[in-house]
Amino acid sequence: MTVAVVASGFIGWDRQRSGRPAGLRTHMLVGLGAALVVSIPGGGMADVSRAVQGVATGIGFLCAGDILHHVRDGDERVKGLTSAAALWVSAAIGMVAALGAWRYVVIGTIGTLVILIAMRPVERFLVKDQHESPPAPTNDR
Numbered sequence: 462m463t464v465a466v467v468a469s470g471f472i473g474w475d476r477q478r479s480g481r482p483a484g485l486r487t488h489m490l491v492g493l494g495a496a497l498v499v500s501i502p503g504g505g506m507a508d509v510s511r512a513v514q515g516v517a518t519g520i521g522f523l524c525a526g527d528i529l530h531h532v533r534d535g536d537e538r539v540k541g542l543t544s545a546a547a548l549w550v551s552a553a554i555g556m557v558a559a560l561g562a563w564r565y566v567v568i569g570t571i572g573t574l575v576i577l578i579a580m581r582p583v584e585r586f587l588v589k590d591q592h593e594s595p596p597a598p599t600n601d602r
Contacts, residue, residue, distance in 0.1 A: 465496035465558035468570040469551040488551045495555030520552040
């Protein structure tokens, strides 16, 4: 449980630092909740598999709520996709931690942080290029 909370906390810390609504505590709770649900079944892998499916479905509703919340605020653009994806990954990390696959917890956490932090300047550069106005048409007939 501790590993799930700490790993999800690193992801939540980045989202909190970026001023996103789903921040540190939300990600930690998602990681802990996923780990708890996956840890409960005692009837073998079939029960664990059902628990994983349930968490995947439940986290999908939570993520959709985060995305819909942003769309309703009067902005025409869809917002919250990255936060929703980070919540989904936090749930996955919690489930993997509950199964004791520590290597995957570390790889997933580091990979997520690299994507969230290192790709931010790349994304800004790409978005800047998209919003530049196209060259004015010429009348070279």
